[in-house]
Structure formats: structure tokens, C-alpha cells
Amino acid sequence: xxxxxxxxxxxxxxxLGFAVLILWEALVAAYRIPRFVLPAPSAIWxxxxxxxxxxxxxxxxxxxxxxxxxxxxxISGVALAVLFSQSRIVEMTLYPYAVILQVTxxxxxxxxxxxxxxxxxxxxxxxxxxxxxxxxxxxxTTTLGLRSAxxxxxxxxxxxxxxxxxxxxxxxxxSALPYLxxxxxxxxxxxxxGTVVAEYGAGSGTATGLAWxxxxxxxxxxxxxxxxxxxxxAALGVxxxxxxxLLEYWALHKWHESAVRKEL
Amino acid sequence: MTTIASLRNxxxxxxxxxxxxxxxxxxxxxGEFLSLLGPSGCGKSTTLRIIAGLLSPSAGTxxxxxxxPRVGFVFQDPTLMxxxxxxxxxxxxxxxxxxxxxxxxxxxxxxxxxxxxxGFSEIFPRALSGGMRMRVSIARAVAAKPQLLLMDEPFAxxxxxxRDALNEDLLTLWREDELTIVFVTHSxxxxxxxxxxxxxxxxxxxxxxxxxxxASPPNRTSEWRMSPEFxxxxxxxxxxxxxxxxxxx
Numbered sequence: 001x002x003x004x005x006x007x008x009x010x011x012x013x014x015x016l017g018f019a020v021l022i023l024w025e026a027l028v029a030a031y032r033i034p035r036f037v038l039p040a041p042s043a044i045w046x047x048x049x050x051x052x053x054x055x056x057x058x059x060x061x062x063x064x065x066x067x068x069x070x071x072x073x074x075i076s077g078v079a080l081a082v083l084f085s086q087s088r089i090v091e092m093t094l095y096p097y098a099v100i101l102q103v104t105x106x107x108x109x110x111x112x113x114x115x116x117x118x119x120x121x122x123x124x125x126x127x128x129x130x131x132x133x134x135x136x137x138x139x140x141t142t143t144l145g146l147r148s149a150x151x152x153x154x155x156x157x158x159x160x161x162x163x164x165x166x167x168x169x170x171x172x173x174x175s176a177l178p179y180l181x182x183x184x185x186x187x188x189x190x191x192x193x194g195t196v197v198a199e200y201g202a203g204s205g206t207a208t209g210l211a212w213x214x215x216x217x218x219x220x221x222x223x224x225x226x227x228x229x230x231x232x233x234a235a236l237g238v239x240x241x242x243x244x245x246l247l248e249y250w251a252l253h254k255w256h257e258s259a260v261r262k263e264l
Numbered sequence: 265m266t267t268i269a270s271l272r273n274x275x276x277x278x279x280x281x282x283x284x285x286x287x288x289x290x291x292x293x294x295g296e297f298l299s300l301l302g303p304s305g306c307g308k309s310t311t312l313r314i315i316a317g318l319l320s321p322s323a324g325t326x327x328x329x330x331x332x333p334r335v336g337f338v339f340q341d342p343t344l345m346x347x348x349x350x351x352x353x354x355x356x357x358x359x360x361x362x363x364x365x366x367x368x369x370x371x372x373x374x375x376x377x378x379x380x381x382x383g384f385s386e387i388f389p390r391a392l393s394g395g396m397r398m399r400v401s402i403a404r405a406v407a408a409k410p411q412l413l414l415m416d417e418p419f420a421x422x423x424x425x426x427r428d429a430l431n432e433d434l435l436t437l438w439r440e441d442e443l444t445i446v447f448v449t450h451s452x453x454x455x456x457x458x459x460x461x462x463x464x465x466x467x468x469x470x471x472x473x474x475x476x477x478x479a480s481p482p483n484r485t486s487e488w489r490m491s492p493e494f495x496x497x498x499x500x501x502x503x504x505x506x507x508x509x510x511x512x513x
Contacts, residue, residue: 152343155318159337160360160408170359174347255347255388 039224044231047224055213059232062195062209065123066240069130070191074184076131077138085146085172086164102136106194110201119202126198126209133194134187141183145176178256181248188240196233210236267329268294268412268444269315274324275469276310285310285470287324290463292412292446294330297438299447299455299462301505307470308448312414315446333444336410340417342397344389350376350400351385357408375407376400379433395426402430406437413438415447419454428486431457435484452505456498457489464501464508473508476501 004012021041027033028040035043048055080098084091110129117125149172157167199211210229217225252258275286285307292298292315300308313319314326316337336357344353354372355365363371376385379399389397398418405413419427435458438445449455455462456478463475478497481488488494 150343152339152341153345155316156337156339156343156356157360159316159318159335160357162360166360171345174345177347255390257390 036221036223039227043224044227047222048228048231051225051228055210055229055232058208058210058213058229059236061123062192062199062211062233063236065126065130065198065209066191066195066236069127069194070134070188070240072127072131073134073138073187073191074180077135077183077187078142078180081139081142081146081176082168082173084143085168091143098136098139101132106133106197107201110198114198114202122202126195126202129198129201130191130194133197134191137183137186137190138180141179141186142176145179146172148179149175178252178258181244181251185241185244185248188244189237192233192237192240266294267291268333270327270329271311271314271321272325272327274311274314274321274326276307276314276319277322283469285314286321288470288472290472292444293461294444295442297435297445297447297458297460299449299459300465301449301452301455301462301501302465302470302473303450303467303509305470306465306467308465309416310470311465312416312446312448315412316414333411334408336405336408336413338401338405338413338415338418340420342389342394342401344397344400344404346389348388349385350381350387350389350392353389353400354385354404354407356404361408371407372403375403378406378437379403393426395422395430398422398426398430399433402434402437406441406443409441411444413443413445415445417448417450420449420451427454428489432485434458439482452502453498456494456501457484462501462504464504466508466511473511474504476504 025040025042028038039047080094084095106129109132113128114122114125117128149167153171154167157171162170195209196211199209200215202212203215210233213229214226214233217223217229269292271288271290273287273289275288276284278284288307288311290311300311302308310319314321316335318337344350345356348356351369351372354375355368358368358371359365373382373385376382379402381396381399381403384392384396384400389400392400401418419430422430431454434445437443445458447455447458459478460480461475461477464473465471466473480497
């Protein structure tokens with residue numbers, strides 16, 4: 001790989017983005033493309049400003065459900081993985097069902113969950129759906145991580161009379177941390193996807209997140225508004241990913257090979 | 265001489281029914297530096313793990329005539345916790361024994377000083393060389409003041425220069441702490457340099473072929489390594505190993 005200064009590496013994608021925006025603006029103006037087909041970046045920006053309060057409210061709704069689902073996924077995923085590590089029987093009994101939950105498309109489950117929970121508690125339904133999607137990566141990576149503890153270290157702990165609890169907290173959980181943090185990066189993105197898909201499934205009027213703003217704007221052919229909501233969704237996804245990548249770096253950079261910057 | 269550990273008719277059978285070890289009889293005498301020497305698959309590591317209690321014998325018994333001593337174990341790999349700084353790694357057996365944190369830290373620092381790692385206690389293992397990591401591993405083993413130290417080819421992965429230096433330092437620890445050491449190796453020269461007694465083993469199944477008692481000076485340094493007496497001793501051990509493997513083949 002060509003070695004570029006740090007600042008240039010960050011600037012290059014930003015410069016490309018601006019170039020594309022300028023070209024986009026110019027093409028829309030030059031060919032007089034109608035707003036309901038492809039709005040210019042300036043029109044999208046205007047839509048974002050015009051609808052700022054309602055879009056922000058929707059952003060907050062989507063963000064809240066995403067974060068809550070993600071937090072629940074981390075807590076329940078780690079807890080179940082710990083349970084699996086302590087009992088092979090529990091693992092053999094439950095793991096297939098976790099897999100079934102994972103492989104069944106969320107779009108297909110959404111209507112059922114929404115009917116069961118009820119439209120009057122739509123946020124709870126969205127939370128459950130987003131949790132289902134976000135849960136599995138945490139469970140599978142943490143299960144693998146807990147199992148990957150150095151066997152010799154396990155022997156050493158036992159030799160010095162460590163209890164199962166000490167082996168779990170002082171050896172297995174730290175060994176699983178890099179795996180868990182990696183799973184969290186996948187799971188954070190999936191929590192957002194799960195929330196958005198669930199909002200689509202919930203349909204008109206009841207859900208008020210960003211996905212619903214997109215559906216609503218699409219129905220009214222307000223394409224600029226659609227783009228504005230889409231832009232916010234993408235920004236949200238990127239922010240979640242970066243926050244989790246930062247957390248991973250912060251937790252691992254001192255000791256784990258994956259997070260150590262190579263001196264070449 | 266008092267016996268610290270005694271294996272009687274010990275066998276170990278793999279889960280597939282193949283006999284890996286034995287039957288063997290072996291008495292570990294208090295204060296000796298005993299090496300188990302032999303080719304791979306001769307059951308020397310299995311024997312060590314049985315003594316450590318990490319494996320149970322399929323047949324036969326392990327006896328502690330003086331009661332069970334405090335046991336330390338050093339693996340072939342340094343086997344350190346990568347997320348813990350050097351001092352915390354060394355303190356691990358003390359933590360598990362319930363030693364208070366402050367006392368544990370002091371004992372860990374003292375153990376690190378003894379293996380020549382003063383000033384490295386705040387560093388993460390990944391920043392250390394292979395030889396230094398092995399020193400941390402040894403410091404961890406001696407910090408808990410073991411009466412019996414079991415070592416499973418601890419220096420096999422090191423370069424010769426680090427290995428020779430560690431051999432001499434290990435002998436100093438053995439002398440100062442009056443340790444009993446059981447040391448697994450496949451190196452004739454290493455076992456000749458370190459040991460007071462060498463037991464040679466042969467594979468399929470692991471058996472004891474012969475043993476050599478060494479009348480080495482208590483103070484073995486690099487001088488001793490270059491002496492004609494050392495060469496004679498190494499030749500005797502080498503011959504014993506050759507006979508054992510030829511007889512087994």
C-alpha cells in the first residue's frame with residue numbers, strides 16, 4: 001500500500017464527496033432534471049433545513065430504539081454466551097433456536113411481532129425486532145471468544161486452585177473481549193437496519209422514525225425530503241460504526257495485536 | 265534423601281484406547297534437578313502433567329509421601345495473559361491464593377528482579393522479546409514460592425543465546441530457593457548442564473529406559489559448559505539416549 005500522510009488519507013474521500021456533489025449539482029442544472037426525479041444537492045440541503053424539527057424528532061426516535069435494542073442485544077448476548085460457556089447442555093439445547101431466529105428474515109417476522117405486541121405499543125414491537133437482528137452477532141462472537149481462552153492458562157488457573165467464577169471473570173471474559181468488540185461493530189449496524197425494517201413493517205401513522213419519513217415523502221413524491229432522511233440514516237449508521245470502532249481501539253490498543261499500529 | 269513425589273505403575277491411555285504412557289515408576293527426590301529426556305511422543309510431558317494433577321493416571325497411583333507440596337508449572341509457551349501488564353501476570357498465582365494486593369505486588373516485583381526484569385513491570389507482554397516473556401513466566405512460577413517446580417520444555421522455542429542465559433539463571437533460582445525441579449526436554453546438552461539426574465524415556469508407549477546421575481559441581485556456569493568434564497557427561501547422556509532409542513526401535 002502507498003504510504004500517505006494521515007491528513008491526506010482523511011482528506012481524499014472528503015474531496016471525492018465534494019467533487020461528486022458539485023458535478024451532481026451541475027448536471028441537474030444543465031439537463032434541467034425535474035425535482036421529483038433527482039433533486040440537486042442544494043435542494044436536498046434546503047429540504048433538510050425546512051423539515052429540520054420533524055426530521056430531528058424522527059432521527060431521535062430511530063436512534064433511541066436502535067441504541068436500546070443494541071444495549072439489550074449486548075447484555076443478553078453476553079449473558080447467554082456466558083451461560084453457554086458454563087453448560088454444554090444449555091448450549092446444545094438453545095443454540096439451534098438462536099440460529100433459527102437469526103436466519104429467518106426479519107421482514108417476515110415483523111408483521112407477526114407487530115400484531116402480537118399491538119400498534120398501541122409500536123415502539124416495543126420495533127425494539128423487539130431490532131433486538132432479534134442485533135442479538136446474534138454478539139452471542140456467536142462472545143461464545144467463540146469465551147471458548148478461545150488459552151488452554152494452558154486454563155490449566156494454570158486450575159493448578160493454582162481457581163474457581164470457575166475466577167476462570168470466567170479473570171480469564172475467559174478478557175479473552176472474549178476482542179471477539180465481543182468485533183461483534184458489536186456488526187451488531188450496531190444491524191440494530192439500525194432492524195429498526196428501519198421494523199418501521200417499514202409497522203407502516204403508516206404509528207411509527208414516526210426516519211424510515212417512516214422516507215415512506216411518507218416517497219408517497220408525496222417529495223424526493224428531496226427522501227434524500228434528506230436517507231442522508232440522516234446513513235450519517236447515523238456511520239456514527240454508530242465509528243463510535244464502536246473507537247471503543248474497540250480504546251479497549252484493545254495497549255495489548256491486542258489487531259489494534260496495534262504497525263511500525264514499518 | 266526424602267521423596268517428594270512418587271509415581272507407581274502409572275499408565276495413561278488415550279481416549280482412542282492407545283496406551284501413551286507406562287507403566288512407569290518414578291520417585292522425585294527432594295532438592296534434585298530431575299530432567300525427563302527423550303524424543304517426542306515418549307510421554308515425558310504426560311508424566312509431568314500427571315504430577316501436576318492436570319491429567320489423571322489411567323492406572324497406577326501418584327503419592328505425595330510428605331504431603332502435597334506447592335506446585336509451580338512453566339509451559340513451553342510463556343502463557344501470559346496479554347491484557348495484563350507484566351506485574352499483574354506475575355501476581356496471578358498470589359491473587360488466586362488470596363494474597364492481599366499490596367503484598368502480592370511486592371512479591372511480584374521481587375520475583376521480577378530475580379529474573380532480571382526490574383523496571384519492566386508496567387509493560388504489556390507483547391512489547392517483550394520471547395526470552396523476556398519466558399523470564400516473566402518463570403518469575404510467575406517462583407513468585408508463589410513453589411516447593412516443586414515442573415517445567416515442560418520451557419526454553420525449546422528460544423534462540424541458543426537466550427537459552428544458555430536462562431539455563432544459568434534457572435540454576436541460581438534452584439540453588440537459592442532449594443527448589444525441586446522436574447524438567448522436560450529433548451536436548452542432551454541442556455539436561456546435562458542443568459540436572460542432577462536424567463531419566464531417559466522411549467516412545468510407544470512411553471517408558472523409562474535408563475537413568476544417569478550426574479556428579480556436577482553445584483555452581484554450574486558457562487565455565488562448566490566448556491569444561492572437558494561437561495563434554496564427558498554429555499557424551500554419557502547422549503549414549504544412554506542412543507541405546508534407549510535403538511532398543512525401542
